[in-house]
Amino acid sequence: xxxxxxxxxxxxxxxxxxxxxxxxxxxxxxxxxxxxxxxxxxxxxxxxxxxxxxxxxxxxxxxxxxxxxxxxxxxxxxxxxxxxxxxxxxxxxxxxxxxxxxxxxxxxxxxxxxxxxxxxxxxxxxxxxxxxxxxxxxxxxxxxxxxxxxxxxxxxxxxxxxxxxxxxxxxxxxxxxxxxxxxxxxxxxxxxxxxxxxxxxxx
Amino acid sequence: xxxxxxxxxxxxxxxxxxxxxxxxxxxxxxxxxxxxxxxxxxxxxxxxxxxxxxxxxxxxxxxxxxxxxxxxxxxxxxxx
Numbered sequence: 001x002x003x004x005x006x007x008x009x010x011x012x013x014x015x016x017x018x019x020x021x022x023x024x025x026x027x028x029x030x031x032x033x034x035x036x037x038x039x040x041x042x043x044x045x046x047x048x049x050x051x052x053x054x055x056x057x058x059x060x061x062x063x064x065x066x067x068x069x070x071x072x073x074x075x076x077x078x079x080x081x082x083x084x085x086x087x088x089x090x091x092x093x094x095x096x097x098x099x100x101x102x103x104x105x106x107x108x109x110x111x112x113x114x115x116x117x118x119x120x121x122x123x124x125x126x127x128x129x130x131x132x133x134x135x136x137x138x139x140x141x142x143x144x145x146x147x148x149x150x151x152x153x154x155x156x157x158x159x160x161x162x163x164x165x166x167x168x169x170x171x172x173x174x175x176x177x178x179x180x181x182x183x184x185x186x187x188x189x190x191x192x193x194x195x196x197x198x199x200x201x202x203x
Numbered sequence: 204x205x206x207x208x209x210x211x212x213x214x215x216x217x218x219x220x221x222x223x224x225x226x227x228x229x230x231x232x233x234x235x236x237x238x239x240x241x242x243x244x245x246x247x248x249x250x251x252x253x254x255x256x257x258x259x260x261x262x263x264x265x266x267x268x269x270x271x272x273x274x275x276x277x278x279x280x281x282x283x
Contacts, residue, residue: 037271071236075276079236082271086264133211153210157264158228170227173262180214180221187218197219201212 008073009064026060026077027053033078034085043089052088056081090157099164102151126200129192136186145179148172217261226258231265239269243276 003011003022011022030053038044060077067076137146144165151161158172165172187197206214226234238255241248248256259266 033275037275039274066233068233070234071240075236075240075272078275079232079239079268079272082268082275083232086268086271090264129215130208130211133215134206137206137211137214149214150206150210152263153206153213155263158262159264169264170229173227177221177225177227180218181223183214184218184221194219197215201216201219 003073005067005069005073009067012061012064023057026074027057029074030056030077030081033074034081037078037082038085038089041089043092044085048088049085052085053081055088056084059084087157087159090159091163094157094160097156097160099147099151099156099161102154102156103147105154122200129187129197129200132187132190132192133183136183136190140182140186141179145175145182148175149179152176220257220260222257224254225261226254228258228262228265231255231258231262232268235259235265235269235272239272239276243273 003025008022008026011018012026013019031049034049034052038049056077060080063080067073137149141149148161148165152158158169162168162172184194187193234252234255238248238252241252259269
C-alpha cells in the first residue's frame with residue numbers, strides 16, 4: 001500500500017485497474033484514520049464512518065489538482081476526510097437549532113463585572129475596555145456582523161451559521177474577520193493596542 | 204440580543220489576535236497537512252505556515268479538525 005505522492009495522484013487520475021486499487025487502498029486508510037481521529041465521539045459508528053469516507057473520496061478526487069505535494073498525500077487526504085466527517089457531526093448536532101434561538105440565549109447586558117485581577121488599576125482598565133467594546137459593537141458593526149459574531153461566540157459552527165444565512169463558511173469567516181478588524185482599528189484609535197489588550201485579558 | 208461579559212472577553216481575545224490578512228478555512232485546509240507534519244517533526248513553523256497557526260488560533264472548527272488530524276499522524280507515518 002505504500003505509495004509515493006506522485007504515484008497516488010497518477011493512479012487516482014487515470015481510469016483503470018490501478019485506479020480501482022488505489023481508491024480501495026485510500027478508502028481503507030481513511031477509514032482507519034477517521035476511526036482514530038474521531039474515537040470516543042458520540043454518533044460515530046461504522047455506518048457513519050463509511051458514509052464520511054465515501055463523501056471524502058469524492059471531494060479528494062475533485063481536488064486532486066490542488067494537491068501540491070508539500071505534505072504526504074495521505075495526510076492531505078485525511079485532513080479533507082476529517083473536515084467532511086466533523087462537518088457532518090456538527091450538522092447533525094445543530095440541525096434543529098435556529099439562529100434566533102442561539103442569539104436569544106443568555107441575553108443580558110453585564111452591568112458589573114466580577115474580576116479576579118490582582119489590583120484595582122487593572123480591574124478599572126479591564127472594565128473600561130469592556131465598556132468600550134460594548135459601545136463599538138453597537139456603533140461600528142452591522143447587525144449581521146453582531147449576530148454572526150455572537151452566534152460563533154455561543155458555539156454555533158460557521159457552516160451552520162452559513163446555512164441559516166444562505167451563505168458558506170468562507171463568507172462567514174470573511175464577515176467576522178472584517179468585524180474583528182473594525183473593532184481592532186477602533187480600539188487602537190481609542191488608545192488600546194493588541195499588547196495592552198493581551199495584558200489586560202491575562203487576569 | 205447582547206454580549207455577556209464572558210463573550211466580550213472572548214471577542215477581545217480574538218480581536219487581539221486579528222491580522223489584516225488572514226487565511227480563510229479553505230486556504231487553511233490546503234496547508235494544514237504540511238503544518239501538522241512539520242509540527243509532528245518538531246520543526247519550527249516556517250514563515251509560509253505562520254498564517255495557518257494564526258488561523259487556528261482564531262477558528263474553532265479548523266482547530267478542532269487540526270487536533271483530530273494530529274491524532275492520526277502516528278498512524279499515517281506507517282501507511283504513506
